[in-house]
Amino acid sequence: MEAASRKTKPTFGFLTVTDHPQYGLFGGYLVLNMAGRPLEFHCTAPIKPNRAQEILYGRTLEAFIYGEQIGQTLINQSSTSTQLVFTDREPALAARQHVSAPLVMVLPSDPRIMPPVEGDSAAAAESAKTFRLDTAHDGGPRLALFQHGGNRLALPERDDEDRRLIVERLAELDESFDLSEPFERIREAIEEARQAAR
Amino acid sequence: MTFHWHAPPPPETQSIDLTFSVRRYGGPVTVVGPPCRRPLNFEFARPRVVSIPITRPPVRTRSFRFAEPDVAQPPPAVSKNLHGRAASNGALGGHTRIKPPGDILSGHTRIKPPNDIIKLSDRLEYLLQPSLESLLDEGLLAFPQRPFPFQFEGIAFLYPRQAAILADEMGLGKTMQAITAIRLLLRRDEVKSVLLVCPKPLVTNWRREFEHWAPEVPVIAIEGDQAKRNWQWRLPDVPVRIANYELLLRDLGGSMDGSDLHFDLVVLDESQRIKNRASSTNRIVRSISRRRSWALTGTPVENSVEDLLGIFEFLAPGFLSPEMKPRSIGRSIGDHVLRRTKEQVLADLPAKLVHDAPLDLTPQQRESYRLAEEKGVVRLTELGKSAAIQHVFELVLRLKQICNFDSATGASAKLERLDADLEEIAESGRKAIVFSQWVGTLRILSRRLERFGPMEYHGQVPFSRRDSVISRFREDPSRHVMLISYGAGGVGLNLQFVNYVFLFDRWWNPAVEDQAINRAHRIGVDGPVCVTRFLMVDTIEERIDGILREKRELFDSIFSGTEDRRKLGLTQEELFGLFRLKCPSGPIDLAA
Numbered sequence: 001m002e003a004a005s006r007k008t009k010p011t012f013g014f015l016t017v018t019d020h021p022q023y024g025l026f027g028g029y030l031v032l033n034m035a036g037r038p039l040e041f042h043c044t045a046p047i048k049p050n051r052a053q054e055i056l057y058g059r060t061l062e063a064f065i066y067g068e069q070i071g072q073t074l075i076n077q078s079s080t081s082t083q084l085v086f087t088d089r090e091p092a093l094a095a096r097q098h099v100s101a102p103l104v105m106v107l108p109s110d111p112r113i114m115p116p117v118e119g120d121s122a123a124a125a126e127s128a129k130t131f132r133l134d135t136a137h138d139g140g141p142r143l144a145l146f147q148h149g150g151n152r153l154a155l156p157e158r159d160d161e162d163r164r165l166i167v168e169r170l171a172e173l174d175e176s177f178d179l180s181e182p183f184e185r186i187r188e189a190i191e192e193a194r195q196a197a198r
Numbered sequence: 199m200t201f202h203w204h205a206p207p208p209p210e211t212q213s214i215d216l217t218f219s220v221r222r223y224g225g226p227v228t229v230v231g232p233p234c235r236r237p238l239n240f241e242f243a244r245p246r247v248v249s250i251p252i253t254r255p256p257v258r259t260r261s262f263r264f265a266e267p268d269v270a271q272p273p274p275a276v277s278k279n280l281h282g283r284a285a286s287n288g289a290l291g292g293h294t295r296i297k298p299p300g301d302i303l304s305g306h307t308r309i310k311p312p313n314d315i316i317k318l319s320d321r322l323e324y325l326l327q328p329s330l331e332s333l334l335d336e337g338l339l340a341f342p343q344r345p346f347p348f349q350f351e352g353i354a355f356l357y358p359r360q361a362a363i364l365a366d367e368m369g370l371g372k373t374m375q376a377i378t379a380i381r382l383l384l385r386r387d388e389v390k391s392v393l394l395v396c397p398k399p400l401v402t403n404w405r406r407e408f409e410h411w412a413p414e415v416p417v418i419a420i421e422g423d424q425a426k427r428n429w430q431w432r433l434p435d436v437p438v439r440i441a442n443y444e445l446l447l448r449d450l451g452g453s454m455d456g457s458d459l460h461f462d463l464v465v466l467d468e469s470q471r472i473k474n475r476a477s478s479t480n481r482i483v484r485s486i487s488r489r490r491s492w493a494l495t496g497t498p499v500e501n502s503v504e505d506l507l508g509i510f511e512f513l514a515p516g517f518l519s520p521e522m523k524p525r526s527i528g529r530s531i532g533d534h535v536l537r538r539t540k541e542q543v544l545a546d547l548p549a550k551l552v553h554d555a556p557l558d559l560t561p562q563q564r565e566s567y568r569l570a571e572e573k574g575v576v577r578l579t580e581l582g583k584s585a586a587i588q589h590v591f592e593l594v595l596r597l598k599q600i601c602n603f604d605s606a607t608g609a610s611a612k613l614e615r616l617d618a619d620l621e622e623i624a625e626s627g628r629k630a631i632v633f634s635q636w637v638g639t640l641r642i643l644s645r646r647l648e649r650f651g652p653m654e655y656h657g658q659v660p661f662s663r664r665d666s667v668i669s670r671f672r673e674d675p676s677r678h679v680m681l682i683s684y685g686a687g688g689v690g691l692n693l694q695f696v697n698y699v700f701l702f703d704r705w706w707n708p709a710v711e712d713q714a715i716n717r718a719h720r721i722g723v724d725g726p727v728c729v730t731r732f733l734m735v736d737t738i739e740e741r742i743d744g745i746l747r748e749k750r751e752l753f754d755s756i757f758s759g760t761e762d763r764r765k766l767g768l769t770q771e772e773l774f775g776l777f778r779l780k781c782p783s784g785p786i787d788l789a790a
Contacts, residue, residue, distance in 0.1 A: 036332060037327065037328065044258065045260075069257050185326050186326075188325050193260060
């Protein structure tokens, strides 16, 4: 009964990866209901790419680990089908190729950290509609920026066909929802789980 | 996936003796070599392949699933409470659009799991909840006014704890924090039955506060005759019961079989009432069947660390032992006690200006005082080893009364000073409260301060009249002073409209004095609060003041983690020492 009702209620996933200087990468995935309450939490054991992976994957390594190894694994662990998956780590967007729900990146709210979103100002209107987070390399996807309330969001251009679906599903979210807040919860939960495992 | 590379030719092929000559400056390359010793074999061996497997070990994961609360579910009995008052539902919507944790409103106060929650899934369930502020923003809980950030922290502290002391300084809203935490627990079905125990004069205040902060929660105050109380104790569908300590002793201490009663949460307000572990009150509250135990007090340590032991016997029996040193106790209780002072959390609260007013006795008072002290000391000396603590007390009280008034002439340096101060206060349209430990003193003051429209609030004012006394004092501009006894008015009164506090005589216990002062200096006060502590020079009051200062330092030593090596209570030596007498026997515990 409960499982059935879960399927009918919209839920949203939040995916992030933390980098622990000693242990490596920890992935965390939190599924929230419409009231922002937790329904599921999944996290990984620490992951450290070996030297061969670093050499052979080259600049695609992050996308492989964040998106394929961590993102795909965690999202598929969930028994809840989510409307959207949000992430605050750009390489995790690569998980889109392996999961059914659209992935959207939540950008830092401080406009000094990221380029202005289209429409923010006249200057912004002049700026490109897309940008790449790692302009020093060719590996990162080009991102299209958009805004939902106070949240600055980004979608890889390669996933442009998700755009309509994302806009539809975002409409269920109140514009004042702070989409960066759940990532704080995940990071605390990952740290708690890490300490418990010691 | 495998990565391949071509290995160099095997070594045997390198033994062929070839000479290569390359023409300089370009042109075709010619191979000129000596005659071969054996025919050249141009069939190379197949290159050796080395494979490096790029493994993809499975990622180990841990999963946690949580029960989904039904946020669309209205709170229990939301329509009416037991008083027939329609409850405002706090804007509980149905299943609507998601609202923000955080939002534009600042503050992300989240519930942290206490240390005694061991299971990781339980800890994570707390950690992963949205902020308390978001409940407000969602409209899931309506508040008449937005709580302060430190109050959200207090709620987040209480909510997950089985055993907790909220020990905020008076005036910081312990009542509101406890009510909101109870409200959240009820909403989430984590508790269904709550018993709140408080001093009798505060029952009305608690009811009023519940109506203010949790209007949808049905509350009943246990009162009336025995039959009615029996019914009230067992009334179903009432999540919150309020009982006073005296009634609790009467009902659960003998006149009623309460063995079938069970509460999910028992909250003790002014929990210093159970500081004495051997007292009946302590024994009775400990006997109540319950899952969670909370204590609310602004003064967890009034006299000695023993006070804290008494409260912890209720919260977590055996958690503290009398052998523990203050520093060790301070470390142990850290996760169970939350204590904030106004200075820490209310930077914007108007100042509390405390000053001692040292006064000289009038000549008549000085003469009476000298005679009484001499006579008393002579008597104590004569009693010798048979002198008991009550003999010293009698003398102390007699001398303190003379410091207030000379009984023969009515002369009083304190009154002269108070009268002058009130003159100025009344002229400025302000109000003052005056504390004394004696109703007799208050009565005299009432007569002699007639022109300031004095109101009285003490043990001889019936409970039924007390609320109206407060209302009249607040609303009537001709009432400039209220005369209050420490016993009746030390706790539970909200007198934020008062700007002047006078301690006409001093209590034994600085915590009680603080409580009195904080009737006025609390959230909502609209200006600085001036506190005047009268102190008669070269009298017993001055000597007692020294002891009070030491008690204050004891409190600080426990709650700031500093070592305190001094004796913790008021010893018999110290008491006799007030009169420069030697103590006839060992130390005693002097509870005020």
